[in-house]
Amino acid sequence: MKRNVFSALSGAMFGAGLLVSGMIDTVKVQGWLDVFGDWDPTLAFVMGGAIIPMFIAWRVAEKRRVAVLGNDIPAKPAQKLDSNLILGSVLFGAGWGLVGLCPGPALAAVSLNGFAGLVFIFAMIGGMIVTPVLRRALTPKGEAAWTSAR
């Protein structure tokens, strides 16, 4: 039960941060992605600001090895760039650029985006449903199809 309470609190704080920082403003996000045009750098501070407490948290986590509620701190996956990581990220980036929504803000702003937000979320869930099939086709034989569930 405690796990669920802290999970909900983390989700709520994440959502509040996305709202307050302007990450749910799709035009602002597209302005930030417009690195080859009229770049609006302000959201870089949001990302930088989020990375600082997380950096400290990782330091603490790697010393403790076990989280407060008992389970192990997730192991660092093998540090290699593979084709799935890059291909997936390119597809994701393209979709993010098209409408300015990535998964966190799409969910945080579902109450504000109306029908358009629901269309995006259901299309995203549809994409997630078909991915295991695509992923099996993309993974070379002999390699595990799923590395980590991030």
Added chain:
Amino acid sequence: MIGCAGAMYLLINGRIMGASGILGGLVDGTGRSTWAERVAFLLGLMLFPPVLVPLYDKVDTRVTDNLWLLIAAGLLVGIGTRIANGCTSGHGVCGISRLSLRGIGATVAYIIAGGIVVLAFRHWLGII
């Protein structure tokens, strides 16, 4: 606040705060054993922001109403984040802060791809 949320999720629950992973694990069944924690996170994420909205003069997400763009983008985001195992929160915030080569590589790739799409669709085609 985003970083503090991620720090809390890591240190208390021992999990990486990645929106696409938390949702994706529910959608494809890979996260079945931790479903309650995932649902709790998503409920917090979806239900708390509207509580805060009245505190602001104006909150505008300026989302497009072009259904084709929304469907195409949603599919790309859904497929891409699951193939790459992460999105802006998982790779960008949690990965970079761990000095993870994969997190950094993914972030560079999706920002370049997003940059090219915005360049093409905004400046050349004028669609967005």
